[in-house]
Amino acid sequence: MERTTIDLWVGVFVALGIAAIFGLALKVGNLTSSNLGDTYMVTAAFENIGGLKPRAPVKSAGVVIGRVDSIHFDNENHEAVVSLKLDKRYTFSRDTFANIYTAGLLGEQYIGLEVGGEETNLKDGDKITHTQDAVVLEKLISQFLYSKASENKTDTKAVE
Amino acid sequence: MADNLVEINNLSFGYKNRLLHKGINMVFPRGKVVAIMGGSGSGKTTLLRLIGGQLVPTKGEVLVDGEIVHQQSREKLYQIRRKMGMLFQFGALFTDLSVYENVAFPLREHTNLPESMIRDFVMLKLNAVGLRGAYHLMPAELSGGMARRVALARAVALDPSIIMYDEPFAGLDPISMGVVCNLIRSLNDALGATSIVVTHDVHETFLFADYIYFVSEGVVVAEGTPDQLKKSKMPFVHQFVHGEMDGPVPFHYPAGDYRQEMLRVPAL
Amino acid sequence: MRRMNHFFQAIGHRMINGIWHLGAGGRLFFYVALYLLESIKRPRLIIKEVFATGVLSLLIVIVSAFFVGMVLGLQGYNTLQKYGSSEAIGVLVALSLVRELGPVVTALLFAGRAGTAITAEIGLMRATEQLSAMEMMAVSPIGRVLAPRFWAGTISMPILAVLFSMIGILGGYFVAVPVIGVDSGAFWSQMQANVDFQEDIINGVIKSVVFGVVCTMIALFEGYDAPPTAEGVSRATTRTVVYSSLAVLGLDFVLTSFMINV
Numbered sequence: 001m002e003r004t005t006i007d008l009w010v011g012v013f014v015a016l017g018i019a020a021i022f023g024l025a026l027k028v029g030n031l032t033s034s035n036l037g038d039t040y041m042v043t044a045a046f047e048n049i050g051g052l053k054p055r056a057p058v059k060s061a062g063v064v065i066g067r068v069d070s071i072h073f074d075n076e077n078h079e080a081v082v083s084l085k086l087d088k089r090y091t092f093s094r095d096t097f098a099n100i101y102t103a104g105l106l107g108e109q110y111i112g113l114e115v116g117g118e119e120t121n122l123k124d125g126d127k128i129t130h131t132q133d134a135v136v137l138e139k140l141i142s143q144f145l146y147s148k149a150s151e152n153k154t155d156t157k158a159v160e
Numbered sequence: 161m162a163d164n165l166v167e168i169n170n171l172s173f174g175y176k177n178r179l180l181h182k183g184i185n186m187v188f189p190r191g192k193v194v195a196i197m198g199g200s201g202s203g204k205t206t207l208l209r210l211i212g213g214q215l216v217p218t219k220g221e222v223l224v225d226g227e228i229v230h231q232q233s234r235e236k237l238y239q240i241r242r243k244m245g246m247l248f249q250f251g252a253l254f255t256d257l258s259v260y261e262n263v264a265f266p267l268r269e270h271t272n273l274p275e276s277m278i279r280d281f282v283m284l285k286l287n288a289v290g291l292r293g294a295y296h297l298m299p300a301e302l303s304g305g306m307a308r309r310v311a312l313a314r315a316v317a318l319d320p321s322i323i324m325y326d327e328p329f330a331g332l333d334p335i336s337m338g339v340v341c342n343l344i345r346s347l348n349d350a351l352g353a354t355s356i357v358v359t360h361d362v363h364e365t366f367l368f369a370d371y372i373y374f375v376s377e378g379v380v381v382a383e384g385t386p387d388q389l390k391k392s393k394m395p396f397v398h399q400f401v402h403g404e405m406d407g408p409v410p411f412h413y414p415a416g417d418y419r420q421e422m423l424r425v426p427a428l
Numbered sequence: 429m430r431r432m433n434h435f436f437q438a439i440g441h442r443m444i445n446g447i448w449h450l451g452a453g454g455r456l457f458f459y460v461a462l463y464l465l466e467s468i469k470r471p472r473l474i475i476k477e478v479f480a481t482g483v484l485s486l487l488i489v490i491v492s493a494f495f496v497g498m499v500l501g502l503q504g505y506n507t508l509q510k511y512g513s514s515e516a517i518g519v520l521v522a523l524s525l526v527r528e529l530g531p532v533v534t535a536l537l538f539a540g541r542a543g544t545a546i547t548a549e550i551g552l553m554r555a556t557e558q559l560s561a562m563e564m565m566a567v568s569p570i571g572r573v574l575a576p577r578f579w580a581g582t583i584s585m586p587i588l589a590v591l592f593s594m595i596g597i598l599g600g601y602f603v604a605v606p607v608i609g610v611d612s613g614a615f616w617s618q619m620q621a622n623v624d625f626q627e628d629i630i631n632g633v634i635k636s637v638v639f640g641v642v643c644t645m646i647a648l649f650e651g652y653d654a655p656p657t658a659e660g661v662s663r664a665t666t667r668t669v670v671y672s673s674l675a676v677l678g679l680d681f682v683l684t685s686f687m688i689n690v
Contacts, residue, residue: 010482020587029623244564248561254553255552
């Protein structure tokens with residue numbers, strides 16, 4: 001029957017659709033990188049997380065090794081507690097440093113881990129104690145302005 | 161078993177306030193070919209739709225095989241319709257299906273026959289209308305008369321006990337007309353069916369019909385066998401049968417006095 | 429004063445008419461839904477309609493997608509390079525396509541290509557009494573004609589939308605990388621880092637499924653409801669495009685506001 005050509009075309013059509021969704025998933029989307037495989041969770045407390053968001057990358061030496069799982073506010077200590085989901089393949093010492101960095105001047109914020117010197121490693125549920133807050137641009141600018149202002153004062157004094 | 165396969169009792173039907181039918185009574189005996197004749201717009205086609213249960217009468221009832229059509233549930237109505245075959249005015253063939261598939265359509269929808277049997281049935285029906293060789297054509301490739309015959313083959317695919325024809329001769333050349341005319345009679349007798357033919361072609365109808373109803377202004381104005389009607393002295397029947405221009409059915413649409421209208425000064 | 433009255437009358441008339449249409453369309457949707465399960469048991473009919481709605485729309489969708497992608501690439505590059513972040517062009521192209529342009533433009537093209545075809549076909553079937561003939565053969569036109577087309581539209585639309593996105597991204601790539609000279613690695617990696625499978629791609633697919641249901645339903649209703657004359661069918665075809673486009677753009681806003689947590 002002549003319908004077989006129609007079947008063929010519809011088959012091609014559906015196959016194209018499936019190929020496209022796979023293409024989107026693998027080539028365009030982050031399905032590959034968001035699937036970390038086996039993970040373990042650690043937490044870190046920050047005074048100020050700036051614009052950090054859930055699902056932001058966690059990097060060490062520039063390589064993505066995990067993602068921010070959730071962020072919530074600890075009402076007792078008045079600080080932000082960030083849960084990090086790290087790949088099981090990578091281990092970090094207990095005195096690892098967690099910093100919040102910004103990618104580029106206006107880019108997204110991510111967490112960078114710097115390994116310390118201790119022998120024992122972080123386990124699931126541990127807390128990273130050494131943290132450094134996000135750089136807040138407003139603070140930076142006001143600091144800069146104050147220092148400029150005081151510089152100016154000393155300058156005028158020197159002229160006098 | 162009732163003697164009359166289809167009965168129409170005191171049927172009234174209309175859209176909004178205008179009544180199209182005003183108390184019509186008709187009977188269609190088993191095995192007969194009955195024609196319903198009347199001028200254009202006298203609601204003949206609507207009568208077929210009422211019999212098929214596509215419309216609900218305002219008053220009165222239609223009985224098919226002793227059952228009141230418009231009171232049936234959907235399933236029951238579909239069951240009744242499977243006993244009916246209808247030939248639409250211009251065939252109403254499915255334009256996206258070939259001739260073969262058109263005739264096979266009712267078989268595929270209502271039976272689980274294997275393909276080989278469907279093929280036999282389809283070829284049988286197409287042969288009966290003389291178009292076995294055209295099974296591979298699409299409806300667009302058929303002439304009006306051929307399309308009508310294919311539609312007829314489709315209408316009788318399930319061997320219905322009632323066959324309805326809606327203007328089977330409209331727009332056909334004399335040869336096709338004769339062919340369809342013969343088919344109506346022969347199919348009716350071969351299938352032992354009852355045929356209801358809606359038409360206004362006097363000459364052909366008088367050749368094959370067993371009984372004829374004349375409908376005008378929503379009522380049955382005359383009825384009888386062709387012979388009785390030919391001899392009828394009723395002015396309407398006389399005008400209709402002989403195709404006279406003026407008579408009980410006036411040539412002019414109701415209007416004011418011609419002379420006066422011509423003399424009237426246009427309002428400025 | 430009288431003119432004012434006429435004006436308000438006309439508005440009222442239109443509104444009542446619109447609401448009547450909405451109700452009748454809803455009722456038809458309900459009837460179609462009743463036949464959906466039954467209809468899926470006859471995949472042949474659906475395949476035939478997928479060919480008519482999906483496969484025949486492929487060409488227009490692919491060509492438009494490639495051009496839309498190229499335009500996005502050009503425009504995006506032009507703006508982004510002012511801020512020195514021309515590598516972000518991949519993100520821009522991918523996000524615009526996957527989230528918005530893919531589903532929306534595909535739906536608009538679909539309404540113009542497949543929707544009108546459906547309306548005209550069903551309108552003609554009514555005008556030539558094919559639907560009545562089916563009724564008289566004890567076959568429900570809603571089950572036999574409408575339901576398979578509904579399935580086909582609902583299946584075809586997401587496939588077309590995904591293809592549109594993918595080919596649009598390739599179009600953007602074509603302009604950005606070989607023509608303008610953006611780094612190929614940066615193009616893809618920035619894209620991958622910022623396009624989320626769940627939030628962007630799946631949400632886009634959900635949108636296109638909704639658009640598929642709505643566009644197909646509008647096309648079916650307009651065809652089924654069309655007056656059985658040449659003029660009636662042609663008017664119904666126009667209405668299909670107008671209503672589908674409005675519905676798609678309006679629904680896009682509603683769906684987007686559900687999907688973006690502000």
